Amino acid sequence: MAKKRSIQEQTSDPAAQAMLIRAEELGIGTAFSRADNMVPCNIGGAGMCCKLCGMGPCRLTKDGQTGVCGATIDTIQARNLIRAIAAGSAAHSDHGRDMAFTLKAVANGETEGYMIRDVAKLRMVAAKYSIPIEKRSPEEIANDLADLYISQFGQQRGTIAPIIRAPEKRQKLWEELGVIPRGVDREVVEALHRTHIGDDQEPEHILHHAIRTALADGWGGSMIATDVSDILFGTPAPILGQANLGVLKEDMVNVVVHGHEPTLSEMIVAASQDPEIIEYARAAGAKGVSLSGICCTANEILMRQGIPAAGNFLHQELAILTGSVEAMVVDVQCVMQALVGLAQNFHTQIITTSPKVRIKGAVHIEFDEHKALTVAKQILRKAIDNYKNRGATHIPNIREDLVPGFSHEYINYMLGGTYRASFRPLNDAIISGRIRGVAAIVGAYTLGGRSVPAVHAQAQQSPPHCSIPKSYGAAKIGFMGVVGFEDARGTVRLLELSPSGCRLAFVIERQ
């Protein structure tokens, strides 16, 4: 058994600490305690086991040892890595696929509740692909863009369209290396084929295709997802928000959305403001419906609508432990199977909504973009009906203000204004040395490594001349946007980090 850590060792977040104490009082396990009880396999963790065929699983623990087929440790580790990359690309891109289908349906008036909110972004994106935009309705343009985007997933040859938006120098490099994806799905499938027993067995060659598979997501599926989200729900701009478990309300029906997709959660935001739903909540004895988010779904509605984030991936169980959540509505990815068993100790209902995801014991209310608002209201009514079953609550009074929403479009506008939108002031400042650099901090909150989350560690270990302020306080927990922050050395920074901890963050230092 691994070492039991103190709660202070498990997390530095006081809200999480409070809930872990509560869990101990109730004798309820969480991911934190399960992590303490689970010794990770050190062979598998280092990618030194191969279970790709039926002759193993082979564990390569001795120097120079090979698998039964003769596969070396380098081959096996490269295969394990590319399979992880393929799964990540598949998951992220599959979300982009659904967004493209939603855009198509919206363009054809087949959905309920959606509209094209950011026509400027739609026109800008469409123009990049030479889709005619003059004298055309947003719906006509969106229909063409949706067709183009849907085709990127199944495309068999050539190069994916969004690659043209990369800097030219970078495109040239990718072309020379032969790593420009032909189609999103094809690269993922080929990654699986190449790692079948007795296929690609030169580590560099395997990793070469891993790059192509990753680009298929980054410049394919994920980019499509971002574009469509911005077009349908608005491109993010700075907005005041709050984060941490203290955003849960004592006197309102708490509905927590969790997962990775904005399509349903955006409709739940809309439905929660519907007078009919507010009245329904009041009739149930609550002051209304309070929405909050967990993980990437939180990020989607926080940066666009200012809906508070209850926490990151590791807060999903802790939110339920407050006893104040009537419904946790989940879509895809990062939803712990433990939620259902945990919720049985309280009144919380776990509601799965994706056709792709079921969890034993959860309520399933399937989301359908064609009747999105209806489904959203159905879910909210279910949550409100559950309010009467709420018992004692223990919501930690801990929350922080933050400012998310620094999309690259906004920064472009911020630096140059409406008529001269430009990154030039930033570029000039970097060239002249006035700004020392721009750093991206990317990572996810998990219990892997069982220590300080990677994001924290990265932030704390930055070199002195671009370190994140020691006292970045408000940003520490939600790890989200602080603007114009001053530290002891008088530097000013623009800092944005996502609540789920897995999105791009950046730090700009002005001296």
Added chain:
Amino acid sequence: MAKKRSIQEQTSDPAAQAMLIRAEELGIGTAFSRADNMVPCNIGGAGMCCKLCGMGPCRLTKDGQTGVCGATIDTIQARNLIRAIAAGSAAHSDHGRDMAFTLKAVANGETEGYMIRDVAKLRMVAAKYSIPIEKRSPEEIANDLADLYISQFGQQRGTIAPIIRAPEKRQKLWEELGVIPRGVDREVVEALHRTHIGDDQEPEHILHHAIRTALADGWGGSMIATDVSDILFGTPAPILGQANLGVLKEDMVNVVVHGHEPTLSEMIVAASQDPEIIEYARAAGAKGVSLSGICCTANEILMRQGIPAAGNFLHQELAILTGSVEAMVVDVQCVMQALVGLAQNFHTQIITTSPKVRIKGAVHIEFDEHKALTVAKQILRKAIDNYKNRGATHIPNIREDLVPGFSHEYINYMLGGTYRASFRPLNDAIISGRIRGVAAIVGAYTLGGRSVPAVHAQAQQSPPHCSIPKSYGAAKIGFMGVVGFEDARGTVRLLELSPSGCRLAFVIERQ
């Protein structure tokens, strides 16, 4: 360390036994000895470990234990299973994709050495999809069929076209269950997405999609591969062949083709009969070039061209151990990485040919359908040049005659003749009870389980009334086609099994 087995325990094939004795004499390891030295991980082998996210790898060894995320053993095993199915579908179907591209190139006159050999099958298949065939050239029909087939991989919605060739009752069942694939790649990618951390967590729901993913291969990629192979290289009909290591020749240049694809190997067959190549071999002191196959590539050229099979998956190293192989030409799948190191003890050159596959230390001569015959000749010349480096040989004098090639098209013809091709005589005989049944034996020769190969075990354990003859002799090693065999009880059987052991086999008993 696992138990060292005797050579008789390792294999019942006398040819393989002879080569394993030779390997021991030379102090050279093989998959058999590596298997004896490798203790398979019993946790991973039972699908009880999960390394899908960075919080583990979690090993569930105690009753009721869950992963750090709360995933149960049922969820974890279902995920591991569907990932294996996705990889298998990806690999098999990716082969079908390349075949469809080859058909397209042949139809457009862009290849070298290929032709449409089975126009009747082309017309039959095209007609199934309502592609016009009357008054059209084979190339015109093939072009349309290739377009249809290529589109099956990237298709995003609807149902894959070849599904219409399943029995109607079966199609209806699949439709009711919602398991008809939308597109080949999409199902594979969704399988990866669903098994991302915190996604699909109801085992039945995961396995439901596993069925759809498997059908995407069986009725998509694999069926396309078979159709195109038949169209380009001829639909198999019974042909006399030979199997086992004794097919290697003392006085000829031995070229062994190994892997899974027929495109290059068919060209090597053609090139090996070219007078120019035969003369080149004679000038090198050999009587000519002798081709043989290993694994599924063997099957492709055995059942169509009667080219002998040197053995199955487990014979690949043993062929090299004979010291008589000038070149082993590999394409994709089931090629042991150990081959290169093993070949260094002899003169054998391992030649990789697929753009998807590299092996450190192998010679890479990339196959290109547009200059297939040229590449094939280049490879043969390289093998012939290597003949002078051959040392002492130890070819076991063991080989068996066999008759492969019982395609369903042939059986249909065989039972009804040219004008009344029909399965009716067979159906009638089964209905009347004269034939007791038709059995499929499917399995692969591997060292998994470390015991009698599954195919042997299945055959030996069939119920008495449809048992395979105890003395099935000729079929035992190559495990391939015996026609009209009589056993002690006077039954007559039609038996076909593939040399790689992983294809459909069937047994028909007439009493």
